[in-house]
Amino acid sequence: xxxxxxxxxxxxxxxxxxFEKFQNxxxxxxxxxxxxxxxAGVIARAxxxxxxxxxxxRSILTQTQDxxxxxxxxxxxxxxxxxxxxxxxxxxxxxxxxxxxxxHPALLPKYGGKGMYGxxxxxxxxxxxxxxxxxxxxxxxxxxxxxxxxxxxxCELTEEDSPTDVAAKVQQLEHKYYPExxxxxxxxxx
Numbered sequence: 001x002x003x004x005x006x007x008x009x010x011x012x013x014x015x016x017x018x019f020e021k022f023q024n025x026x027x028x029x030x031x032x033x034x035x036x037x038x039x040a041g042v043i044a045r046a047x048x049x050x051x052x053x054x055x056x057x058r059s060i061l062t063q064t065q066d067x068x069x070x071x072x073x074x075x076x077x078x079x080x081x082x083x084x085x086x087x088x089x090x091x092x093x094x095x096x097x098x099x100x101x102x103x104h105p106a107l108l109p110k111y112g113g114k115g116m117y118g119x120x121x122x123x124x125x126x127x128x129x130x131x132x133x134x135x136x137x138x139x140x141x142x143x144x145x146x147x148x149x150x151x152x153x154x155c156e157l158t159e160e161d162s163p164t165d166v167a168a169k170v171q172q173l174e175h176k177y178y179p180e181x182x183x184x185x186x187x188x189x190x
Contacts (some may be wrong), residue, residue: 002028002077002186006051007084008035010118012042014103014174015082019049021179028186032074036061036086062089070137071095077189080182085117088140088146098142098148101185103178105170107152108136112145122163122170133157133166137181150180 004022010014011026015033023028033046034054046053052074061068068091079092088100104112106121116124125133134154139147147150155169 002189003031003075004028004078004080004182005032005034005071005076006030006042006046006080006082006184008033008040008082009037009085010040010042010083012040012045012082013171014178015042015080016045017175017179018080018082018182019045019051021183023049025183028078028183032070032076034067034070036084036092040042042082058086065091068092068095068176078182078185083117083176087114090142093140093142094125098139099185099189101150102138102140102145102147102181103174103182104136104138104145105167105174107132107134107154108138108145108149112136114144116145118162119163119167125157125166126161126163129159131157133170135170135177137178150185151177152176168174 006015006018019030022028030051033051035042036056038055043053054070079096096111111124113120132154137151138149141147153173155173
């Protein structure tokens with residue numbers, strides 16, 4: 001049985017889709033939710049699935065080995081980022097090479113990087129009058145939104161689409177494809 005840790009900072013709709021996918025999965029389970037936001041909605045979502053929660057602040061993540069130690073103590077095999085807003089530190093990247101996956105709500109390399117998350121991305125897409133948006137699922141490296149691409153899926157946009165409309169279209173793709181990609185990554189683990 002492979003163990004998954006989910007990192008999330010917000011409401012957690014993508015995280016919950018991962019929780020659902022692996023609730024009674026024969027090959028893997030979500031063993032731990034980690035969040036830097038003690039008020040994040042994702043914490044209540046994790047409780048519904050009896051998933052252990054670890055809340056920490058930025059300094060614990062970036063200046064200590066505590067998070068890495070927790071992951072290793074829990075025998076975590078794969079880290080899934082689901083709306084996690086802090087940069088992943090080098091100690092985690094080194095300990096989990098090609099085992100940290102992220103989802104971005106745009107077609108990278110456009111609209112990626114520091115500060116480009118959530119509605120900020122969709123506002124930028126609308127302001128640029130893009131005809132398409134979508135999702136990018138990628139492995140993490142030391143730079144925001146620059147890791148090896150696993151999957152991109154697009155959706156058509158209209159001139160009438162607001163940032164909220166774009167967010168809704170993109171979220172449908174996220175909820176459909178992210179759990180499937182995570183499942184495939186679990187199957188590739190040795």
